[in-house]
Amino acid sequence: MKQSVIILLFFFLLCLNVYSQYQHYFDQGSLRIDFVLSGGAADTHVSLYELKKEPHFGGSLQKTIDPFDYGQFRVVVKDVASNIVIFTRGFCTLFEEWQTSQEAEVLEKSFFNTLTIPCPKNNILLSIEQRDRNGAFVKLFSGEFNPQDYSVSKSQLKHVDTHKLIDNGSTDACVDIVFVGDGYTKREMKKFHRDVRKMSDYLLTQGPFHKYQKKFNIWVVDAISEESGVSDPRKDIWKDTALKSSFNTLNSDRYLASTSVFIIRDYAALVPYDQICVIANTDKYGGGGIFNHFSLSSVDNERSLTVFVHEFGHAFAGLGDEYYTSDVSYSDYFNQSIEPWQPNLTTLIDFDGKWKDMVDKNIPVPTPAEERYFNQVGVFEGGGYVAKGVYRPAYDCRMKSNEAPEFCAVCQRAIEKMILFLTD
Numbered sequence: 001m002k003q004s005v006i007i008l009l010f011f012f013l014l015c016l017n018v019y020s021q022y023q024h025y026f027d028q029g030s031l032r033i034d035f036v037l038s039g040g041a042a043d044t045h046v047s048l049y050e051l052k053k054e055p056h057f058g059g060s061l062q063k064t065i066d067p068f069d070y071g072q073f074r075v076v077v078k079d080v081a082s083n084i085v086i087f088t089r090g091f092c093t094l095f096e097e098w099q100t101s102q103e104a105e106v107l108e109k110s111f112f113n114t115l116t117i118p119c120p121k122n123n124i125l126l127s128i129e130q131r132d133r134n135g136a137f138v139k140l141f142s143g144e145f146n147p148q149d150y151s152v153s154k155s156q157l158k159h160v161d162t163h164k165l166i167d168n169g170s171t172d173a174c175v176d177i178v179f180v181g182d183g184y185t186k187r188e189m190k191k192f193h194r195d196v197r198k199m200s201d202y203l204l205t206q207g208p209f210h211k212y213q214k215k216f217n218i219w220v221v222d223a224i225s226e227e228s229g230v231s232d233p234r235k236d237i238w239k240d241t242a243l244k245s246s247f248n249t250l251n252s253d254r255y256l257a258s259t260s261v262f263i264i265r266d267y268a269a270l271v272p273y274d275q276i277c278v279i280a281n282t283d284k285y286g287g288g289g290i291f292n293h294f295s296l297s298s299v300d301n302e303r304s305l306t307v308f309v310h311e312f313g314h315a316f317a318g319l320g321d322e323y324y325t326s327d328v329s330y331s332d333y334f335n336q337s338i339e340p341w342q343p344n345l346t347t348l349i350d351f352d353g354k355w356k357d358m359v360d361k362n363i364p365v366p367t368p369a370e371e372r373y374f375n376q377v378g379v380f381e382g383g384g385y386v387a388k389g390v391y392r393p394a395y396d397c398r399m400k401s402n403e404a405p406e407f408c409a410v411c412q413r414a415i416e417k418m419i420l421f422l423t424d
Contacts, residue, residue, distance in 0.1 A: 024121075025079055025086045025120060025121060025122070026064075026086075026118040026119060026120055026121060027118075027119045027120070027121050027147075028055075028057070028119065029053060029054055029055050029056060029057055029118075029119045030053075030054045030056065030057040030116045030117060030118055030119050030269075031051060031052070031053060031054075031116070031117050031118070031119045031120060031147050031152075032051070032052040032053075032054055032114060032115070032116045032265060032269070033048070033051060033075075033114065033115050033116070033117070033126065034048075034049040034050045034051075034052065034112070034113075034114045034262055034265075035047060035048050035049050035113055035114070035128070035141070036049055036110050036111070036112060036113065037093060037095040037110065037111050037113050038095075038108065038109065038110035038111070039099075039108055039109075040099070040104050040105070040107065040108045040109075041099050041100070041104040041105050044095070044099070044130055044140055045140070046128050046140045046141035048141070048143065049112070049262075050153055051145060051147075051149075051151070051152045051153065052152065052153040052154070052155070053119060053147070053152055053153070053154050054116065054119075054156070054269040055156070055269070056171070056269065056271060056272035056273070057116070057118045057119065057171075057272065058171050058176040058272035058273040058274045059118065059171075059172070059274060059422065060172050060421070060422055060423070061118075061172040062172070063421060063422075064086060064087045064088075064118065065085070065087070065088050066088045066089045066090055067421065068090065068318065068343075068417075068418075068421075069090060069341060070090045070291060070318035070341055070342070070343070071089075071090025071091045071092050071291055071292065071318065071341065072090075072091075072092050072093070072096045072130060072131050072341075073090065073091050073092065073093060073096070073128065073129065073130050073131075074088060074089065074090045074091070074128075074129045074130075074137055075087070075088065075089050075091070075115055075117065075126065075127070075128055075129075076088050076126075076127045076129065077117055077120070077124050077125070077126050077127075078124060078125040078126075078127075079120070079122060079123075079124060080122065080123040080124060080125055080144060081122055081123070086120070086124075087117050087118065089115070089117070089292060090291070090292065090318070090341075091115060091290075091291060091292035091293060092290050092291040092292065092293065092318075093111065093113050093290065093293070094111055094249070094250075094257065094259065094290060095109075095111040095113065096130075097250060098111070098250055100332060100333050101250055101251070103251070111259060112259060112260070112261050112262055113261060114261050114262055114265050114293075115292075116265070119147055120147045121147070122147075123144060123145065123146050123147075124144070124145055124147065125142065125143070125144050126142070126143055126144075126145060127139050127141065127142040128140050128141040128142075131341075133335050134335070134338055135335070135338045135339070135341070156266075156269065156270070157266050157267060157269075157270060160221060160222060160223070160267065160270055161221075161222040162219065162220065162221050162222070162270050162271050163193075163219070163220040163222075164217065164218070164219055164220075164271075165179075165193075165196060165197065165200065165218040165219065165220050166200065166216060166217055166218035167217055168213075168214050168215065168216060168217055169214075169217070171217070171272040173215075173423055174215050174216060174217045174423060175212075175215055175216050175217070175274050175275065175419055175422050175423060176216075176217045176219060176271070176272045176273045176274045176275070177200070177216060177217070177218055177219065177273065177274065177275045177276075177277055178219040178220070178221060178268050178271050178273040178275070178276055178277070179196040179199070179200070179218065179219065179220050179221070179277045179278075179279060180221045180223050180243065180264065180267045180268060180276065180277070180278050180279075181195070181196075181222070181223055181225075181242075181278070181279055181280075181281060182223065182225060182230060182241050182242055182243040182244075182245040182258070182278055182279070182280045182281065182296075183225050183227070183228055183229045183230045183239060183241045183245065183280050183281035183282060184223070184224065184225055184228070184281045185224065185225055185226070185227065185228050186224050188228060188281065189222055189224070191281070192220075192222065192279075192281070193220065195279055195281075195299045196218070196220050196279065198299075198305075199277070199279060199299065199304075199305070199308050200218045202305045202308070202309070203308070203309060203312065204216060206309055206398075206406060206407065207406050207407060207412050208407075208412045208413075208415055208416045208419070209415070209419075211416075212416075212419050212423075215419060215423045217272075219271040219272070219273065221267045221268065221270055221271060223242035223243060223267050224242060225239070225240065225241040225242045225243075225281075226240040226241070227239045227240045227241060228281060229241075229281060229282050230245040230246060230247070230256070230280045230281070230282050230298075231244075231245065231246035231247065232246070232247045232248070232284065233246060233247065233248045234247070234248055234253055242263070242267070243258050243260060243263055243264055243267070243278060244258050244259070244260040244263065245257065245258045245278065245280050245296060246258065247284065247286055249288060253286075254285055254286040254287075255286065255287075255288050256280060256284075256286035256287050256288055256296055256297065256298060257288040257290075257296055258278065258296065261293065261294075264276060264278060264294060268294075274422055275294075275295075275312075275315060275316050276293070276294035276295070276315075277294065277295050277296075277297075277308075277312065277315075278294055278295070278296040278297075279296075279297060279298075279299045279308070280296060280297065280298050280299065281299060281300070282298045282299070282300060282301075283298065283300035283301050284298055284301060285298065285301045285303055285304075285307070286298055286301075286307070287307045287308065287310070287311045288311060288314075289310070289311030289312065289313070289314030289315040290314065290315055291314060291315055291318045292315070292318075293315065294315055295308070295311040295312050295314065295315035295316075296311065297311050303402050306398065306402040307402065309398055309407075310398055310399060310402070313398065313399055313407065313411060313415070316415065316418060317343070317411070317414045317415045317417075317418045318341070318342060318343065318414070318418075319342060319343065319344050319399050319411055319414060319415075320340065320342030320344055320345040320383070320384055320399070321383070321384060321385065321399060321400075322344065322345070322382075322383040322384075322392040322394075322397055322399040322400035323383070323385070323399075323400050323401065324382040324383055324384070324385055324386050324387045324390075325387075333384060333385055333386075334347070334384045334385075334386070334389075334390055336389040336390065337349070339351075339353065339354070340384065340390070342384075343355075343410070343411075343413075343414040344392065344393055344397075344399060344408075344410050344411050344414060345383050345384050345390055345391070345392060346379065346390075346391050347389060347390055347391070348365075348366075348379070348391060351365075351379070354410075355377065355393050355410040355413075358377045358393070358409060358410060358413070359377055359378060359379065360376065360377070363376055363377070363378050363379075364378075365378070365379045366378075366379045366380070366381050366391060367379050367380050369381075369395060373395065374395040374396070375395075377393055377394065377408070377409050377410060378393065378394070378395070379391045379392075379393070380392050380393070380394065380395055383400075393408055393409070393410035393411070394408035394409070394410070396408075397411055398411070399411055
């Protein structure tokens with residue numbers, strides 16, 4: 001009994017020390033870094049666009065160092081005076097997806113990007129890194145900044161209504177999800193609120209979210225569009241909407257996304273958030289999700305709920321696509337001579353670091369696509385857009401198809417780890 005008390009006291013003091021470190025280095029609110037990624041298939045350039053102070057930071061006040069090592073990019077923040085790393089996060093971008101397209105072989109393009117960190121009190125050295133073909137992070141950009149400088153913007157959207165749909169506690173103890181709508185006119189705000197309720201209710205019934213319903217806050221931001229619906233270039237439909245969402249992203253008809261990421265962040269910044277969900281007022285099938293940026297999906301298609309949860313898996317937990325038969329714009333997306341960072345994909349180069357501990361000793365590796373293994377955790381070939389060389393943990397999963405009843409056990413574990421990181 002005495003030993004247990006000592007262990008609990010040690011844990012409490014450790015948590016208190018971490019929290020006091022956070023207070024030492026950071027103010028309330030967040031610092032947003034807006035930047036541009038440009039280049040072609042073989043080169044990437046970073047240009048700073050603007051620094052911006054925002055009133056909220058939705059992340060945990062006790063955990064500022066990323067333990068997962070997910071993402072094709074990473075931001076690293078050092079306190080200049082002490083030379084201590086005080087914040088890291090991995091993230092993905094639409095630019096990296098475009099770099100694997102055929103267009104990137106013959107053309108250079110630029111993409112807006114943005115990331116947020118808890119607002120530092122003192123000067124910081126901020127670096128942006130990208131993985132090379134061998135999976136190692138390479139520094140692309142580094143600069144020293146004073147968060148108190150008068151040039152740091154403090155502008156904020158005005159006259160936008162916000163609501164807290166589900167309130168389970170403080171932002172540092174909960175996962176805060178903000179829903180922003182696109183293609184909803186002022187007269188359609190009631191529909192938008194119903195759609196948010198429909199989507200969020202469905203999410204929180206899915207495993208493992210259903211086990212942690214009391215760890216989620218749901219926020220709603222009323223982005224009012226001039227026109228109903230979203231753009232669909234293949235049909236020559238162009239809509240004037242708040243977030244500029246459009247189908248045919250990267251020349252894929254079903255890829256629904258927005259390159260106006262600064263605008264999305266402006267709306268989301270009106271409330272605390274860990275994750276941004278954009279829902280589009282259309283009945284066409286489609287969506288997209290970018291890790292540690294946002295997910296976007298249509299709301300009125302018969303498969304909208306399953307697509308929404310699939311895209312949330314990308315954006316929230318860094319899950320990779322497990323399908324390999326659908327057409328995509330990417331080519332040679334994964335280097336099969338290294339282990340992918342996505343927690344639900346493997347090339348078997350370093351399977352010990354993935355879900356090997358979840359595979360029963362009687363399950364063959366690789367696992368044959370036979371009915372007796374369909375409900376088992378295994379190592380099924382096919383995933384990450386290719387039929388050979390990349391493996392997934394389940395015969396079917398929400399990250400593979402809309403017909404799967406739920407996320408597989410491996411994806412659920414990855415999601416659960418992210419929930420606990422952001423809340424405990």
